[in-house]
Amino acid sequence: MAKIRVRRETGTLFLDFQYRGARCREQTALPDTPGNRKVLESLAKRIEKAILKGNFTYAEFFPDSPRAKEGGDPGTAAPGSPAKGDHPTPTFAEFAELWVIESGPRWRAQYRTEVRKTLDAIILPGLGDKPLATIDRGHLLGFQAQIAKRRGRSGETVSARRINKVMGLVKTILNEGCDRHGLQSPARTLKRLKQGRTEVMPFSLEEVELLIARVREDYRPYLTVRLLTGLRTGEADGLQWEDIDFAAGVFRVERTHSRNGDGGTKTDGSRRTIPMVPQVRAAFETQRTRAVDGCPWVFHSQYGNPMDAVNFTNRIWYPLLRNLGLKQRPPYQMRHTAATLMLAAGENPEWVANVLGHSTTEMLFRVYSRFVPNLTRNDGLAFAGLVNGHLGKRAVEATASKSAPPTDNAAALAALQSLSPEQLATLLTLAKKAS
Known part of the structure; x- marks a missing residue:
């Protein structure tokens, strides 16, 4: 453009x-x-x-x-x-500019900026001058290999996740361009690189208590809300006082905030209403006493400016973890912490998904299952207890009606059937010792 x-x-x-x-x-x-x-x-x-x-x-x-x-x-x-x-077809760069113009109105400002940077810094220098009709699978594989050699901020080569993200943008543009000009897109046969599993390092309940107690006092409400609600960084930073409903005991997630300004939520499903547990309500009430006149944001700097995620991470979050001797991890792990605590408490997964802003429960079981005891037990004891509790008595009654054993024996058998597997194992051990 x-x-x-x-x-x-x-x-x-x-x-x-x-x-x-x-x-x-x-x-x-x-x-x-x-x-x-x-x-x-x-x-x-x-x-x-x-x-x-x-x-x-x-x-x-x-x-x-x-x-x-x-x-x-x-x-x-x-x-x-x-x-x-x-080449009767436009170059990749020419069509990419048209695609950006047409797609831009659907994007959040932050994503629009990210797409522009990726195009200008990585994609267009590598593929921009090639007409759509001349791009083949070999060009794409070669371009992908070039990306893999790039160095990130830490000096290491870029991750498979980052490569897939860039190539996903290339595929989208190329597929659309080829479709419009009656071409077969080579991007459709290109497979994604295998990514490592999402690293989840939630804090325990004891660590959550320690984090809240030891963080700087002016950041204590912010940390409490994030650790106990699972808000994303942009969602927490974008909260405004008009979103807090103390009378109903809930707050709404309506927007996000970043260095690029206010924006919409990640998806339509991310707009949601979250109930306030007592600790979260108390955190909001404490923060309200520190409100700055004319400042709409719940969490802000001492001068009334909105939260800066990078500043918080480098000046508050990482120093706090080092001070407490906890393993370094990004602030996003506070979201994982809230999710695992809710599931471990036995909350309905659909309710948890709604609180976190997920449209389905699929991600909950895929990402968090190994952190929740009730979801990972594989000894069959829960099923045995359920079957025994509901069917044991009927089985005893059916046996008693057919063989008509003495009343005392039937009562004893019913008592044994009502025991849990653990209780039955203990009883058998005691019986062996006694004999």
Whole structure:
């Protein structure tokens, strides 16, 4: 998408747009005025339209530009580059720009920013100049291998999860582009890399108590709410006082907040109403006494600004874990902690899923089952107790009516049948010792 920008040194306007995977900036001598901006906006629309149709001629729009002379014009392509007639379909970069324009209104601001960064930094430099019709499975595998060699912030190579995320974006764009131009997309046969299992390191109830007791006092309500409700970081940071209903004893999750500003929830199902347990209610009431006039957010800085997730993580969270001697883990583990505590307490999984903002219970059993004793026992004792409790008496009565044993024997048999497997094992052990 072509943008109108201002050159700081001169105060004049210039056009900034993507063409064949490259960033193009064409200067003008026009000062920054509303009238000049309208002129350039009209020119920008014409450029976008020509690029999408595949008939953009660089020299036609910018005859004095060095790019027109160096091969930026498809009609005067540099040696080794494809000629205009060789690819009737747009390049990956050209279609990607159209796809972003069409899809952008459906995205949250944070996701829109993330897509833009991924396209500009990774995808377009690798695939942007290739026409859709020329991209094959080999290109995609080679591009995927290039991503795998990249280094992350910690200096290590990027994870399989990150690679799959980037390739998922490539697949979506390529599939849509090929469908529109009657092509068979090579991305549909590309398999995802195997990812490691989601690392879940919840805190125990004793550790939760310790975290709340030892955190800085001004962050104690924030930690209490996150540890006992399972709110995502953006959901907790986006809470506003209008979302808290003390009379009904509930609060609503309506939005998220990040460094990119306020945004919608992750999914429609993430908008939900959560009941307040006494500790959470007390945390909100304590936080209300610290409210800053004119500040809509529940959790905020001392100056009334919304929470900064990065600042909290680096200055509060990790130092707290080190001080307590607990294994380092990201703040998101507070969400896992709430989930495991709710399930271990015997709450209905559907209720837990609703509190966490999941549409189904599938993720609960897939991710948290090994942390909940009642969900992981495999000795059959629970089933044996259920069957014995409901069917034992009937079996005894049926036996008594057929064989008519003495009344005392029937009563003794019924008593034995009513015992749990553990009690029966203990009784047999005592009997052996006595004999």
